[in-house]
Amino acid sequence: MGSSLGVLNDGTVTDEIIGYRREIADLTQRIKNRRLQVLGLYGTPVALVLLALSWAGLKIFVWLHGDTPSAVNGICFAGIVVLGLASAVQFSVEFQSEHWEDSGKSIRALKLELSLTEERHVLEIRRRTPPPQDRQASYKEKLPSEIFRLRQDSRRYRRMHLVMQWLLFISSAAISAVTAWYDPPQPAKGALIGLGFTVTVITGAAGYFKPRERAFNLQQTADSIQQHVTALELGIAPYNASEEKLNLELFATTVERLRAEQRMREQQLDQPQQGQQQVI
Template sequence: MEVAPEDTAERVDRLIGHKKGIAEIRVALRIRTAQTVIRWLSGALAVVLLFTFIVANVAVGWSTIALANKIAIPIFALSAGTFWVIRSIEERAEGHYEKSARELKIELEAAEELRLLDAARLGLPVPDRQYSYKDSIPAELEGLRKDGRKYRRKHNVAQSVIILGSLGGTSVSALADTPAPLKYWAMGITLAVGAAAGFTGYYKWRERAFYLQQTADDIERHATAFDLGIYPYDEGEEHFRLAKLAKEIELLRVEQRKREQQLDQPHEGGSEVV
């Protein structure tokens, strides 16, 4: 059954409305999640500092730990203030922002399901779906590169901790008659270096960043070749070239998923990544 043009236009408008609603829910979810995390962390820190402050002053005395109190009291005030500010913002929120992160997740899933149902009812021809697929390539590239930059930053931070920690730990340990405070510092530096090395080897951030960037470059190469009409998209009708582009990009996505699965395997299987 062929869909009337008026019906098609109306349903396309509905799909656009669904996408706008989903985007708004996602933004609200990110903000509410950040607010919840900050509120819980600031509240927990304020409670811990208050408890430690009371116990330490009763057990040791104000004069003995006066310097520690001068540091702890401002941090406690800042943590408690942050908690109450975020709490008051949440109470005055409207629309999506007045809902909890859990409620927003459920609403997001429902909105995406409704969008898929409307898209299935629309029944757009295959060429139209292929054009829509091609138009989604820039967003796909941005997502891949964003994830690659995130993993690259994590790897660089871990490597910096390993390099600087190794040098600092060796220097502190080499001091003759190392006083007690420096021994604790050497112990903490060694622990940080070991943790950074362990996390780097386990999560393989450098490899993940490399493969994400490689996949993004390959997808961009195919998209550019299609736009310029050069090999391998220099022959055939446009719908044929669109189908070929979609096929090549899906193959690249499958390869990327396989690489991610291999990187998630134990270390013994990580050397087999291709």
């Protein structure tokens, strides 16, 4: 009976903590939505006024002694009508709470509500903190998503590197081909300028962002973490101690060290070349 009550209490605590996290996620999304609402609420009338002033300015400073082109008049008139309707709709919806969840509420109030919810969440977790062994076991269960994220980022940077390299190869080859085809290269001057600009931009971007190095580091970290996860599950070295507590402690320490090394490598890649040499 006592054990069943303990399980029930643990389930209730877990549901409460999950409820706090859901409330935090909901408030975060509500703040984003409210920012968009406020931006549209105040930005649309400002855009309407600016468009009207621009239309009047064009008439005064450009076509004062002549007729304004019908295309300009049509575009400006259509823009004013659309912005006017959008402003009217947004103002009407703002004062009808059944359409917008947080209509009439400031972003500051939502941020305060989010801060209080996060504080309650922290206090609840601190009051019911599980022992280190349980936290280390749950830490192991969170790692598959981290490994997936690292590999996904690695694939993204690898694709970026491949696209850059192919564009660089094609543009470099096209410069030589266009130069050899036209003699003198006057008809293809625009193409040569564009291709040379592309080569310069890709070379500079590849040297600055270093997608190949980032992809390699991310994949290496993901593979290392996966190797330690497999070793822990199979109970092989270095996680072959008789006590599970020691294995979990060593596992958490090792994975955190790998993640710290990954962050350090990312910081080194973000630094200029001179700064990297000094760090090394």
